[in-house]
Amino acid sequence: MVNYFSEADMEGCLDSFQRHHPGLECQLIIVDNGSGGDRLSQTLRRLDGRINLTLIKNEENIGFAKGCNQGFARSRGAYILLLNPDILFVEDSIRRMIDFMNHHPHVGVVGCRQVLPSGRHYVGDAGYHPSLAKAFNHSFFLSRLFPGLFKGVYLIRGGEPKEPIDVDWVSGGCFLFRKELLERAGRMNESFFLYAEDMEWCRRVRECGWQVAYVPFTHVIHKRRHHPKGSRAVIGLRSQRALFRHDHGTLSTLLFEAVTLSGLVLRSLAYSLLHILRRNPEYRQQAREVLRSILAYSRQVGVGKK
Numbered sequence: 001m002v003n004y005f006s007e008a009d010m011e012g013c014l015d016s017f018q019r020h021h022p023g024l025e026c027q028l029i030i031v032d033n034g035s036g037g038d039r040l041s042q043t044l045r046r047l048d049g050r051i052n053l054t055l056i057k058n059e060e061n062i063g064f065a066k067g068c069n070q071g072f073a074r075s076r077g078a079y080i081l082l083l084n085p086d087i088l089f090v091e092d093s094i095r096r097m098i099d100f101m102n103h104h105p106h107v108g109v110v111g112c113r114q115v116l117p118s119g120r121h122y123v124g125d126a127g128y129h130p131s132l133a134k135a136f137n138h139s140f141f142l143s144r145l146f147p148g149l150f151k152g153v154y155l156i157r158g159g160e161p162k163e164p165i166d167v168d169w170v171s172g173g174c175f176l177f178r179k180e181l182l183e184r185a186g187r188m189n190e191s192f193f194l195y196a197e198d199m200e201w202c203r204r205v206r207e208c209g210w211q212v213a214y215v216p217f218t219h220v221i222h223k224r225r226h227h228p229k230g231s232r233a234v235i236g237l238r239s240q241r242a243l244f245r246h247d248h249g250t251l252s253t254l255l256f257e258a259v260t261l262s263g264l265v266l267r268s269l270a271y272s273l274l275h276i277l278r279r280n281p282e283y284r285q286q287a288r289e290v291l292r293s294i295l296a297y298s299r300q301v302g303v304g305k306k
Contacts, residue, residue: 108210111170139263196239
């Protein structure tokens with residue numbers, strides 16, 4: 001678990017973990033990215049004696065991927081679970097995922113279904129490696145309207161499977177894998193500060209011949225409280241752009257940016273139209289959030305910026 005001022009969520013996460021996984025032998029590794037202060041100490045003090053704890057303290061925020069790599073180096077289990085502090089367990093999801101992997105020896109990584117506190121499917125829990133075609137399908141709603149025909153970057157709400165399927169990546173928010181993969185696929189790419197590191201690492205896992213699986217038969221709640229509204233979307237877009245540039249050249253990256261920004265403009269217009277037709281202020285707010293994301297993304301990376 002990589003922590004960055006998430007102590008308020010952490011205690012609830014760990015309480016739900018212990019409540020639904022009694023007797024599960026595990027090592028809890030917390031990598032604190034410069035949070036410091038008494039809040040973390042107080043939270044961990046309440047865990048004293050209840051769980052095998054390893055604490056790694058960093059003086060500053062070194063990023064998610066680098067923090068994960070620090071934790072990997074100290075891990076002793078056959079399986080490693082990446083877990084965000086804002087995850088809540090409602091059933092024994094870890095046991096179910098481990099059992100699935102024990103029965104499917106070719107699966108190297110598994111992720112379960114994630115839902116928001118409202119009960120809606122969180123579309124960022126799994127998906128397919130970014131490409132121009134998948135970005136286009138996502139940006140212009142083809143993967144939403146025809147999920148069986150067009151794959152997008154994400155599994156789309158309403159189109160998520162009922163049975164386990166192979167995917168290209170699962171979310172680092174709740175991400176179980178075999179420790180032996182670290183020797184074969186390597187550690188996480190630390191050039192990705194936050195987001196897209198799970199996509200890039202899962203691609204290397206698949207290149208080594210392992211499968212990445214999404215299991216919808218168990219789920220966790222993902223509260224999604226770490227970033228102000230809009231900033232999370234911008235960070236995610238920026239990271240996907242970096243991943244795309246990592247895989248392709250400048251021209252392809254320019255096309256990827258054009259498709260992504262066009263899709264965001266289309267979304268903003270769609271929300272504005274829905275507000276006019278239905279007089280629902282929520283749609284107007286969503287239109288404004290998307291517009292702010294467009295402006296912030298353009299300022300931060302620059303269209304066509306190398």
